Amino acid sequence: MxxxxxxxxxxxxxxxxxxxxxxxxxxxxxxxxxxxxxxxxxxxxxxxxxxxxxxxxxxxxxxxxxxxxxxxxxxxxxxxxxxxxxxxxxLNAVEHRSTFANKALFNVRFAPYLGREWIDVRTANDDELSAFLARHSRVIAKVADSLGGDGIEAFTSADVSEVAAFRAARIANRQVLLEEFLTQHPEMSRLNDSSVNTLRIVTYLDDAGTVHTLARVLKMGNGGDVDNFSDGGMYTMLDADGVAHYAAFDGAGGVYTVHPRSGTSIVGFAVPQWDAVQALVEKLAREVPDIRYVGWDVAITPSGAAVIEGNYNTGVFQLKPSATGVREGLLPVYRAAIGF
Known part of the structure; x- marks a missing residue:
């Protein structure tokens, strides 16, 4: 560019x-x-x-x-x-942004990479919803057009006594998307078991079709249902091999070399199935070539990597100088890849 x-x-x-x-x-x-x-x-x-x-x-x-x-x-x-x-x-064409801004549209477009079952409660009838809940002991309800984890809520299926009332309540709360709660890899659960701890991989697809990775982020929850930074979560950066070398920090400025809930060391943590993550992101980045700059949220399951969502207007992640001693951000990496 x-x-x-x-x-x-x-x-x-x-x-x-x-x-x-x-x-x-x-x-x-x-x-x-x-x-x-x-x-x-x-x-x-x-x-x-x-x-x-x-x-x-x-x-x-x-x-x-x-x-x-x-x-x-x-x-x-x-x-x-x-x-x-x-x-x-x-970098991202207006006519294709809705595919990423709406989680229901994203799930349809990226169905082969989701690694989980989902249902839209607006179109599913009560029998279909009942069968979905019977197949999954825990589910996640999402607002289709929310940002930063807003409106995400976890439910235990056994606690749903009236399917019709549950469906009506989800629609009233705009939580129209219901997804199977992913079982994360035991190594990821060792960090924090209250949420699925995900990766944010920011990519840029250049004119020649080469995928550039601009940022690799390890996100962790801290007792809540989600790992979002804006909702009590924390993050640190990963190297090209998926290893964390620095402390994580949260939105209140708290710094953590070990996770406060689990006691697991964040410094030195190696993301499992890293090769699968990189292979998945290469495919994702080429799926909608008119959306060239994306932050992908990826979960690690026992059977491989699965995409949670793609953010066409991604948040920004960098190391915290006072926690790491690193006083340089990622703008040079972005410029080298994108050319601005």
Missing amino acids: AGSLGWGNRLRYLVKRARAIDTANLRRLAGLIAASSGRPRLFITLDMLWAAVRHETAFQDYFDWDFHTLTSRERRTFITHPKSNHLALR
């Missing part, structure tokens, strides 16, 4: 951001940073606003990646959420 992200995009983003600025969140995050760093809150607040202008840094980005400790040169190495959004809008 020739050229750059462009000042036009940046200006439009800044105008939109100024109109929708979350002052409460700005004050909250600035207060947390000021308290932990000893720096004046006003200084942190002004620097957060400057970073938003100069580096297109979201407030949560500033907090997560310790921007208050970084030099301007170091800050320029980080891919931020606004920059990632520019890439998604430029």
